[in-house]
Amino acid sequence: MKILVCISKTPDTTAKISFTDNDTKFNESGVQFIINPYDEWYALVRAIELKEKDPSTIIHLVHVGPAENDAIIRKALALGGDEAFRINSHPGDDYYVAGQIVNLAKEQHYDLIFTGKETIDYNGSSVGGMIAEFLELPYISLATKFELNGNTATITREIEGGEEVDEAALPIVVSCQKGMAEQRIPNMRGIMSARTKPLKAIEPVAIDPLTSISSFELPAPKQGVKMIPADNPEELVRLLHEEAKVF
Amino acid sequence: MSVLVFLDQAEGHVKKSSFEAASFAAKIAEQTGTEANGIVLGEVKDDLQSLGKYGIKKIYHAADAQLNQFDDEIYTALIADTVKSSGSNVVVLSNNFNGKAIAPRLSVRLKSGLISGAVGLPDTSNGFKVKKSVFSGKAFANVEIKTDIKIITLNANAFKVTEGSGTATIENITTQIPRRKVNVREVNVVKGEVPLAEAELVVSGGRGLKGPENWGIVTDLAKALGAATACSRPVSDSGWRPHHEHVGQTGLTIAPNMYFAIGISGAIQHLAGVNRSKTIVVINKDPEAPFFKAADYGIVGDAFEVVPKITEAVKKLKGQK
Numbered sequence: 001m002k003i004l005v006c007i008s009k010t011p012d013t014t015a016k017i018s019f020t021d022n023d024t025k026f027n028e029s030g031v032q033f034i035i036n037p038y039d040e041w042y043a044l045v046r047a048i049e050l051k052e053k054d055p056s057t058i059i060h061l062v063h064v065g066p067a068e069n070d071a072i073i074r075k076a077l078a079l080g081g082d083e084a085f086r087i088n089s090h091p092g093d094d095y096y097v098a099g100q101i102v103n104l105a106k107e108q109h110y111d112l113i114f115t116g117k118e119t120i121d122y123n124g125s126s127v128g129g130m131i132a133e134f135l136e137l138p139y140i141s142l143a144t145k146f147e148l149n150g151n152t153a154t155i156t157r158e159i160e161g162g163e164e165v166d167e168a169a170l171p172i173v174v175s176c177q178k179g180m181a182e183q184r185i186p187n188m189r190g191i192m193s194a195r196t197k198p199l200k201a202i203e204p205v206a207i208d209p210l211t212s213i214s215s216f217e218l219p220a221p222k223q224g225v226k227m228i229p230a231d232n233p234e235e236l237v238r239l240l241h242e243e244a245k246v247f
Numbered sequence: 248m249s250v251l252v253f254l255d256q257a258e259g260h261v262k263k264s265s266f267e268a269a270s271f272a273a274k275i276a277e278q279t280g281t282e283a284n285g286i287v288l289g290e291v292k293d294d295l296q297s298l299g300k301y302g303i304k305k306i307y308h309a310a311d312a313q314l315n316q317f318d319d320e321i322y323t324a325l326i327a328d329t330v331k332s333s334g335s336n337v338v339v340l341s342n343n344f345n346g347k348a349i350a351p352r353l354s355v356r357l358k359s360g361l362i363s364g365a366v367g368l369p370d371t372s373n374g375f376k377v378k379k380s381v382f383s384g385k386a387f388a389n390v391e392i393k394t395d396i397k398i399i400t401l402n403a404n405a406f407k408v409t410e411g412s413g414t415a416t417i418e419n420i421t422t423q424i425p426r427r428k429v430n431v432r433e434v435n436v437v438k439g440e441v442p443l444a445e446a447e448l449v450v451s452g453g454r455g456l457k458g459p460e461n462w463g464i465v466t467d468l469a470k471a472l473g474a475a476t477a478c479s480r481p482v483s484d485s486g487w488r489p490h491h492e493h494v495g496q497t498g499l500t501i502a503p504n505m506y507f508a509i510g511i512s513g514a515i516q517h518l519a520g521v522n523r524s525k526t527i528v529v530i531n532k533d534p535e536a537p538f539f540k541a542a543d544y545g546i547v548g549d550a551f552e553v554v555p556k557i558t559e560a561v562k563k564l565k566g567q568k
């Protein structure tokens with residue numbers, strides 16, 4: 001059993017969002033970077049749990065990004081995983097990232113590829129589906145539960161207003177979200193062993209991104225809140241009906 | 248050249264989010280001087296011709312029972328074939344659960360750029376740029392697609408449904424349906440509830456409600472308004488409410504017409520998932536709660552006293568018993 005977990009790097013959830021260079025670049029100054037929560041809490045931890053059940057499981061991590069992101073990959077390795085690959089490039093767009101990961105997957109032949117539901121900065125929710133299409137594999141998006149029985153996976157995924165239970169034979173691609181696993185904190189042993197785990201930088205293949213970000217904007221600030229006294233809730237209802245016209 | 252919109256159905260009925268996608272597609276067609284067509288997969292009970300009122304000229308319909316159950320791989324194959332046979336150069340889908348599964352596949356299959364989570368019409372004055380939501384609703388990016396075919400998924404409630412008087416023509420398509428690799432064992436959908444992702448009105452509760460036994464005040468107000476219910480992360484983490492109600496940076500991102508927050512402090516990760524809502528109402532007993540800074544209307548008070556009165560006032564206004 002060989003699992004690939006896709007790890008991306010995102011600004012911390014409390015980071016102040018602002019832009020520089022004429023609103024064409026995210027302002028990284030003073031911003032803490034973390035492993036994308038969906039990748040860490042759900043995709044990686046679920047893979048680790050599968051290895052705990054079947055110790056012969058091999059977990060690879062992959063990240064598409066420059067050398068400065070090695071620290072993030074080591075953090076992921078401290079939680080678990082046997083070996084990591086960093087595809088040495090600046091991630092162009094989701095298509096570019098997926099194409100690079102696919103190139104690795106074609107050499108390594110994974111039984112299972114886990115991604116996060118989405119990156120919390122770009123919110124593409126696309127890389128997993130793209131990998132699946134490149135490799136002509138089934139894709140279970142937005143999974144909340146994952147169980148393995150031999151070569152067959154039983155996966156629960158979120159759908160409008162509920163959930164669906166699917167069954168598919170490996171190999172498959174799964175995008176992971178809340179419910180898959182519980183967040184873990186790396187322990188000292190994990191942190192120590194992460195230092196010596198193999199982290200290989202590999203060169204990217206030539207792929208042209210299909211999209212590019214031309215600029216960023218911040219939403220217009222709110223006009224300011226209208227406060228209504230607590231003893232007059234009818235007034236709130238009147239305003240919602242007549243002024244905001246929400247119902 | 249034309250625009251093709253994927254019209255998603257569930258149990259034989261075209262989804263509301265697809266009306267938004269159809270109106271959006273029609274507007275793009277108008278803007279670029281072409282036509283908007285739709286594709287429907289599976290058997291439907293609705294009158295598809297009437298979808299013409301959203302500006303759709305022709306509907307490609309594959310009315311095969313094997314397509315009633317969604318499958319992203321099969322749907323992708325059929326949509327991609329239709330994009331090619333109809334010569335479409337813009338493909339529109341809803342940024343919902345199904346759209347998120349199909350759009351990335353289509354992007355690879357057609358080797359065409361994808362923008363997911365669009366919040367407005369494309370700017371075609373110089374290239375093809377679409378504004379999309381990024382940083383979980385905290386900002387927008389203008390993204391350019393460089394390929395001939397452009398794929399866009401539209402965020403829920405981001406584009407107003409426009410109704411006219413047209414009638415669509417129907418073209419039945421019959422094709423070889425690929426083998427299904429994923430077997431659907433169970434589908435569990437909560438009936439009769441407004442699905443949160445596409446709800447226009449949402450009433451949400453936080454830890455300020457103290458426990459699941461107190462949720463009646465939230466659900467009563469939601470019922471009176473015809474709203475969906477949501478909650479903050481600690482509420483779903485504690486099992487007070489189901490996981491799918493969790494909104495925020497690590498939950499669902501929503502942008503309803505109204506978001507009504509009860510006993511929620513307004514942490515940055517919570518705001519990220521809801522701050523694009525058109526009108527935000529906050530009920531909190533703490534006047535310093537950060538949520539008030541992001542709100543349009545607010546009441547400082549005890550939810551247990553204030554909310555039932557609001558529900559009464561709503562019922563009175565709507566003439567409900």
Ligand SMILES: Cc1cc2nc3c(=O)[nH]c(=O)nc-3n(C[C@H](O)[C@H](O)[C@H](O)COP(=O)(O)OP(=O)(O)OC[C@H]3O[C@@H](n4cnc5c(N)ncnc54)[C@H](O)[C@@H]3O)c2cc1C
Nearest residue numbers: 453454455479480495496497510511512516517532533550
């Ligand atoms: C990486 C990360 C990701 C996160 N993602 C999310 C996310 O996606 N969504 C999310 O919601 N949170 C998220 N959080 C958690 C977030 O930081 C907050 O802890 C959480 O939103 C707080 O929930 P709350 O407002 O319900 O509870 P609290 O912060 O405990 O607030 C309760 C509020 O209720 C008020 N209150 C108490 N009693 C009453 C009463 N009787 N009447 C009226 N008001 C009352 C209080 O004044 C207080 O403001 C995330 C955190 C991290 C670190």
Ligand SMILES: Nc1ncnc2c1ncn2[C@@H]1O[C@H](COP(=O)(O)O)[C@@H](O)[C@H]1O
Nearest residue numbers: 006008064115116118119124125126127
């Ligand atoms: N640069 C990257 N390197 C490795 N994996 C990535 C990268 N970007 C995105 N991913 C994976 O793809 C998922 C979805 O990302 P996105 O489609 O960009 O929202 C993430 O949760 C990651 O698991």
